[in-house]
Amino acid sequence: MSNPLNPENLDPRTKKQKIDSLAAQSGGTGVLTVDDAGHIEESGGVSLIASAWKRLRRNPVFLLGAGITLLFILLAIFAPLIAPHDPTKGLLLDKVRPQSNPVPGPEAGFPLGADTSGRDVLSRLIVxxxxxxxxxxFATLFGLAGGLSLGVLAGAFGGWVDSLVMRVVDVMLSIPSLLLAVSIAALAQQPSQWTVIIAIATVQIPIFARLLRGSMLAQRSSDHVLAARALGVKKSAIVFRHMLPNSLGPVIVQATLVIAGAIIDAAALSFLGLGNPDDRQPEWGQMLGAAQSQIFDNPALAVWPAVCIIVVALGFTLMGESLREALDPKSRR
Structure with a gap:
């Protein structure tokens, strides 16, 4: 004879009432009934950019890097208005004595002193x-443009085009970046700011090309690209409307990191005398090179521009690394 108290013999409605009563007896402010079980509230989707920004604004490393970068950009934009003196005028030239006092020290109105030509060091750093x-x-933009051109060719066409482009990129990557930049800058008859920009941009081209090529090869086998091909969409439209926009994320993040390297390389070329020789247009690497003659007697002339280069490069690096971590699903915390 069957037991009427056995749960298997209970009527379904009785089972439901028993489960609801047990849930009510378990305590808690809200009672979840059987009808509510499995119900999920609908919520709107979050884009990759919105999700990344949500993490970045709580990341102290990103905030520090972004703060340094923003301060540097504002300082560069408003430099002529912020500089207390004209960086080209030797206002303290009468105090420069090559034998006893070649570099005037700090004084009222000149907190960092002057250089060997009596020009205000603080004003020259700001300008x-x-x-x-x-x-x-500009070096990053030119390198990005060249890298995008080669990366699109290699990633979109493949085959012998990909092989040819990648062999050129491999040759460029086999040469140390600074050595390649020095070789290109040394080819110019008259060193200038633009020779430095072209030299550094050429060094950055293979980095962007290889990165974009890898991203586009991954996009070639994606579902939306295969669907576009099946629908008969033109190859140019597939490349520029579907593959390229979805491949630019890692390239843009890399660009923020490349700016830091470009600033350091530009300072190195100017330090070696391959930059703009006109010291009436001050540049941190140029100031660092000009301080070589006073490195032991007045090291502050070299310390200040070196500190500026290090801090700015650190700001771009921290911001770029945080962006890469936020946009890369494999490294999200």
């Missing part, structure tokens, strides 16, 4: 930030 920013940004 020099503009030249440093121009070199870093």
């Amino acid at each position: 020099g930030s503009r030249q440093t920013l121009v070199v870093g940004v």
Whole structure:
């Protein structure tokens, strides 16, 4: 004879009432009934950019890097207004004595003193930030443009085009970046700011080309690209409307990191005398090279531009690394 109290013999409605009563007896402010079980509230989707920004604004490393970068950009833009003196005028030239006092020390109105020509060091550092920013940004933009061209060719066509482009990129990557930049800058008959920009941009081209090529090869086998091909969409439209936009994320992140390297390389070329020889347009690397003769007696002339280069490069690096971590699903925390 069957037991009427056995749960298997209970009527379904009785089972439901028993489960609801047990849930009510378990305590808690809200009672979850059987009808509510499995119900999920709908919520709107979050884009990759919105999700990345949500993490970045709580990341102290990103905030520090972004703060340094923003301060540097504002300083470069408003440098002529912020500089207390004209960086080209030797206002303390009468105090320069090659034998006893070649570098006037700090005094009222000149907190960092003057250089061997009596020019205010603080004003030259502030105005020099503009030249440093121009070199870093334009070198990165030119390198990005060249890298995008080669990366699109290699990633979109494949085959012998991919092989040819990648062999050229491999040859460029086999040469140390600074040595390649020095070789290109040394070819110019008259060193200038633009020779530095072209030299650094050429060094950055293979980095962007290889990165974009890898991203586009991954996009070639994606579902939306295969669907577009099946629908008969033109190859140019597939490349520029579907593959390229979805491959630019890692390239843009790399660009923020490249700016830091471009600033350091530009300072190195100017230090070696391959930059703009006109010291009436101050630049941090140029100031660092000019301080060589006073490195033991007055090291502050070299310390200040070196500190500026290090801090700005650190700001771009921290911001770029945080962006890469936020946009890369494999490294999200």
